[in-house]
Amino acid sequence: MTGSGGPAAGVALLSALLSVGCAGDSAEVLVGLAAHPGGHQGAALAVEDLRQRGIRLRLREASRDESFTTGGGVVALAQAFDAAGVVAVVGHSASGATLSAAHILEQHGVPMVIPNATSPLLTGVGRWVFRICSNDRAQGELLARYARRAGYRRAGILYVLDDYGKGLAASFARAFAGQGGQVGLAVGYSSVVDRPDATLVAQFDALLRARPDVIFLAGRTRDLVELQGGDLLRNGPPVIGGDAAFSPLDLQGRPELFESMIVTVMLPPRSTAAGQFAERYRTRFGAAADNPSYACYDAVSLVGEAVREEGPTREGVRRFLRRLGRDRPPFQGLTGPIRFDDGGDAVDARFQVAQVRGGVLEALEP
Amino acid sequence: MRPRVGLRTFGALLALPVVAVLGGSLRTAAGGRAAFEELTATLGALGETTRLEERIQRGVAAQLAAAAEYLRGGSHRSWDEFTALAWSVYEDEARYLSLPLTGEERLAVERVRTQHRIFEGMAQDAMARRGGGPAPGDLPTIRAAYSRVEESIDEVSRMIQARLATAAASAGHASERMGFAMAALSALFVLALALSSWLALRGVLGPLEALQAAAARLERGDLGARAPVSGLPAVAQLGERFNSMAAELEGLLQRLEERVEARTAQLVALESLSRAGLTHLDRDALLRMVVERMAAVAGTEAANLRLVRDGRLVCLASRGSADEEPLGLDRQPTARALESRRALWVENLAGDPESAALVGRGFRGAVLVPLVVENRGAGVVGLFFHDARPRDPDLVRVLEAMAARAALALERAEMVDALLRNAEALEAANRKLLQTQERLVEAERLAAVGQVHVTLRHEINNPLSVLVGAAEILEHRADDPEVVRHWARQLGEAAARISRVLRRLEELRRVETTDYAAGVSMVDLGKPERDP
Numbered sequence: 088m089t090g091s092g093g094p095a096a097g098v099a100l101l102s103a104l105l106s107v108g109c110a111g112d113s114a115e116v117l118v119g120l121a122a123h124p125g126g127h128q129g130a131a132l133a134v135e136d137l138r139q140r141g142i143r144l145r146l147r148e149a150s151r152d153e154s155f156t157t158g159g160g161v162v163a164l165a166q167a168f169d170a171a172g173v174v175a176v177v178g179h180s181a182s183g184a185t186l187s188a189a190h191i192l193e194q195h196g197v198p199m200v201i202p203n204a205t206s207p208l209l210t211g212v213g214r215w216v217f218r219i220c221s222n223d224r225a226q227g228e229l230l231a232r233y234a235r236r237a238g239y240r241r242a243g244i245l246y247v248l249d250d251y252g253k254g255l256a257a258s259f260a261r262a263f264a265g266q267g268g269q270v271g272l273a274v275g276y277s278s279v280v281d282r283p284d285a286t287l288v289a290q291f292d293a294l295l296r297a298r299p300d301v302i303f304l305a306g307r308t309r310d311l312v313e314l315q316g317g318d319l320l321r322n323g324p325p326v327i328g329g330d331a332a333f334s335p336l337d338l339q340g341r342p343e344l345f346e347s348m349i350v351t352v353m354l355p356p357r358s359t360a361a362g363q364f365a366e367r368y369r370t371r372f373g374a375a376a377d378n379p380s381y382a383c384y385d386a387v388s389l390v391g392e393a394v395r396e397e398g399p400t401r402e403g404v405r406r407f408l409r410r411l412g413r414d415r416p417p418f419q420g421l422t423g424p425i426r427f428d429d430g431g432d433a434v435d436a437r438f439q440v441a442q443v444r445g446g447v448l449e450a451l452e453p
Numbered sequence: 454m455r456p457r458v459g460l461r462t463f464g465a466l467l468a469l470p471v472v473a474v475l476g477g478s479l480r481t482a483a484g485g486r487a488a489f490e491e492l493t494a495t496l497g498a499l500g501e502t503t504r505l506e507e508r509i510q511r512g513v514a515a516q517l518a519a520a521a522e523y524l525r526g527g528s529h530r531s532w533d534e535f536t537a538l539a540w541s542v543y544e545d546e547a548r549y550l551s552l553p554l555t556g557e558e559r560l561a562v563e564r565v566r567t568q569h570r571i572f573e574g575m576a577q578d579a580m581a582r583r584g585g586g587p588a589p590g591d592l593p594t595i596r597a598a599y600s601r602v603e604e605s606i607d608e609v610s611r612m613i614q615a616r617l618a619t620a621a622a623s624a625g626h627a628s629e630r631m632g633f634a635m636a637a638l639s640a641l642f643v644l645a646l647a648l649s650s651w652l653a654l655r656g657v658l659g660p661l662e663a664l665q666a667a668a669a670r671l672e673r674g675d676l677g678a679r680a681p682v683s684g685l686p687a688v689a690q691l692g693e694r695f696n697s698m699a700a701e702l703e704g705l706l707q708r709l710e711e712r713v714e715a716r717t718a719q720l721v722a723l724e725s726l727s728r729a730g731l732t733h734l735d736r737d738a739l740l741r742m743v744v745e746r747m748a749a750v751a752g753t754e755a756a757n758l759r760l761v762r763d764g765r766l767v768c769l770a771s772r773g774s775a776d777e778e779p780l781g782l783d784r785q786p787t788a789r790a791l792e793s794r795r796a797l798w799v800e801n802l803a804g805d806p807e808s809a810a811l812v813g814r815g816f817r818g819a820v821l822v823p824l825v826v827e828n829r830g831a832g833v834v835g836l837f838f839h840d841a842r843p844r845d846p847d848l849v850r851v852l853e854a855m856a857a858r859a860a861l862a863l864e865r866a867e868m869v870d871a872l873l874r875n876a877e878a879l880e881a882a883n884r885k886l887l888q889t890q891e892r893l894v895e896a897e898r899l900a901a902v903g904q905v906h907v908t909l910r911h912e913i914n915n916p917l918s919v920l921v922g923a924a925e926i927l928e929h930r931a932d933d934p935e936v937v938r939h940w941a942r943q944l945g946e947a948a949a950r951i952s953r954v955l956r957r958l959e960e961l962r963r964v965e966t967t968d969y970a971a972g973v974s975m976v977d978l979g980k981p982e983r984d985p
Contacts (some may be wrong), residue, residue: 253540289582
């Protein structure tokens with residue numbers, strides 16, 4: 088065996104030395120991370136757990152602004168990750184930024200593991216891009232089905248004018264109309280705000296003038312809080328929203344703004360590992376773990392396992408991810424078994440419908 | 454040695470500039486290829502970018518028109534149209550990202566996406582604030598935002614065009630350099646051609662002439678003709694090929710002659726069997742000859758011939774160390790040969806459990822040739838080899854032909870045997886008949902003698918008695934003339950009667966008998982003469 092594996096082992100060793108050299112630490116493997124705050128905290132716990140198993144990763148973390156920025160910022164960040172010699176990138180949070188980064192990383196041959204971005208346009212970007220969550224087409228159809236079963240016939244849509252909001256709003260509108268519902272008005276709002284006094288009042292007024300019996304929100308908690316949309320939500324018809332509509336970390340201490348809201352979520356299955364993670368997360372960070380926390384923990388763990396199995400190279404990580412569920416068993420993460428289809432999407436990821444109760448999400452149906 | 458050193462020096466002097474020119478040309482070609490690939494990629498990106506630009510520009514312009522219509526007091530349908538365009542144009546913007554863009558171009562595309570989002574946000578804000586009536590006051594601001602979207606799209610277009618121009622220029626330079634490289638390569642080619650011509654004069658023509666002479670000798674039938682293996686590697690290889698071909702031809706002819714000799718011997722043996730069938734009437738001698746000739750043709754000493762007799766295969770002739778025991782008709786593989794009426798070639802007797810005895814005698818292979826008479830297997834000629842030789846179809850055909858002729862000869866010999874046996878029986882019967890006839894003739898002759906004796910005694914005794922009595926009377930009564938005359942007449946009549954009896958016997962043609970006394974016959978001479 089020693090003789091037969093000599094040349095391959097030599098190449099792997101050389102690659103490892105080069106990669107580690109780029110990271111600036113002779114023993115650590117660099118991984119890029121651009122995520123929601125909860126995602127960064129989940130990733131930190133994953134790094135700790137991997138280190139106990141002898142897998143030494145070091146995160147090259149983007150700032151909160153870098154993680155959410157679009158435009159030129161995301162181009163610069165992706166190029167910085169590549170230049171730093173990361174073996175993979177875990178991120179981003181927003182679909183628009185993720186879409187921009189994905190094409191750049193694909194062009195440079197850097198594996199990308201997407202924890203939360205749900206835009207349908209991320210499906211099939213290339214051979215280096217993998218997503219461990221479901222997509223907006225699936226959650227749009229799920230929420231439209233829920234809304235119709237709940238008896239809502241006329242929906243108003245409030246969506247953020249970016250890739251996430253447009254994709255999810257369009258998916259919901261098509262599915263709702265396909266199931267006999269009617270879309271009264273779709274009102275977009277911009278998260279690129281250059282007016283200090285900007286609010287969503289006008290948008291809400293326009294929506295309510297169309298007399299919807301339910302409002303579908305394809306936007307983010309952060310936008311709503313910054314644009315003072317939370318209070319407005321409480322005074323209208325019932326609100327259902329996508330996976331970004333509610334995040335306890337973005338509430339700035341006002342969970343009541345979103346009480347009773349129906350949203351989609353990818354909750355981890357009830358397992359000992361997930362329970363222990365939730366407890367540990369709460370103890371460490373003083374807050375409940377959200378979906379990005381679990382997803383980023385899994386994404387970083389996945390990269391660590393790939394490094395251990397295939398060596399600290401980009402091609403090795405890509406090969407490991409590609410083989411999951413094919414000639415390797417699926418990776419058992421907190422969010423469930425992880426394997427990818429030909430388009431790079433997770434095969435087993437599913438959204439659930441949940442309700443905000445006392446500032447916490449509770450699943451309504453599987 | 455002197456020319457070799459000269460060539461080496463010449464080669465070394467020639468190699469330096471050749472390698473330099475060749476290396477430069479190859480580098481130029483590689484650079485040219487990269488430039489053309491860049492040009493091709495840019496052209497592809499340009500084409501796709503142009504299509505996307507047009508679609509995005511049309512979509513954003515339609516959004517502007519829808520927003521303006523709504524702000525001027527239009528219905529919600531205008532807003533719905535604006536929304537539908539927002540949901541479709543963003544997909545085209547995302548497709549921008551999948552193009553092979555440079556970093557600067559990608560930043561420009563991001564600016565398009567950002568400017569479009571600002572435009573949509575301003576338009577949505579204005580439409581939401583419109584309230585119940587028209588609110589065209591925001592239109593100039595929205596148009597300004599729209600203009601920035603267009604400018605950002607134009608910027609992307611300019612960048613792609615610039616890259617196209619750069620790539621085209623690079624490709625042009627590469628093409629120019631490749632032209633020089635091609636010229637250099639052409640010069641190298643001409644040089645190589647001259648060198649190869651010189652080498653041909655020195656190292657090619659001589660060996661080729663020798664090769665031609667050898668070919669002429671070979672053509673005249675001199676199979677020992679060989680070409681010299683010398684000169685350039687390719688020419689030396691040609692000489693080797695020629696020699697190999699000549700050796701192969703010589704061997705081929707030798708093998709052909711051997712084969713003709715063997716075939717001639719086989720045909721002679723076959724013909725001898727045919728003649729034997731016509732002339733050889735001794736069956737046993739014929740069988741021995743068949744075994745001998747077929748063994749000779751097969752090239753072995755061991756052979757036997759078995760014929761079917763009383764439900765068994767009985768050995769009637771053998772030679773060498775072939776076995777002679779009788780075999781049952783179901784004994785394999787002989788039975789297969791008999792049943793198929795075709796020669797059976799057993800390449801390896803060791804694989805046949807029923808051939809253990811033959812294997813014990815040291816045989817490894819065999820040919821079993823059936824003798825077919827009137828379409829039935831009448832016997833088998835076995836030919837046995839001490840080696841396990843492969844099947845020889847030509848030998849099988851000859852052996853089958855010999856067996857066919859042997860079967861005919863055998864059939865004829867057996868017919869002759871049968872005829873001979875019939876002739877002997879007839880001769881014995883004839884002999885017995887003749888003996889019987891002789892005995893009958895003798896008996897008849899003895900009977901005839903008796904009959905003649907009786908006849909003579911009967912016919913002649915009376916006259917004789919007259920003669921004897923007359924004589925006595927005459928002796929005593931010679932003096933009595935009367936008596937003498939009387940008895941002289943009597944003498945004469947008696948003598949005449951005897952004479953008549955004898956004459957009648959001589960004239961007798963058909964013997965008829967008549968009873969003379971009980972159990973005694975005599976020849977019937979007709980009515981007996983009356984005594985006087």
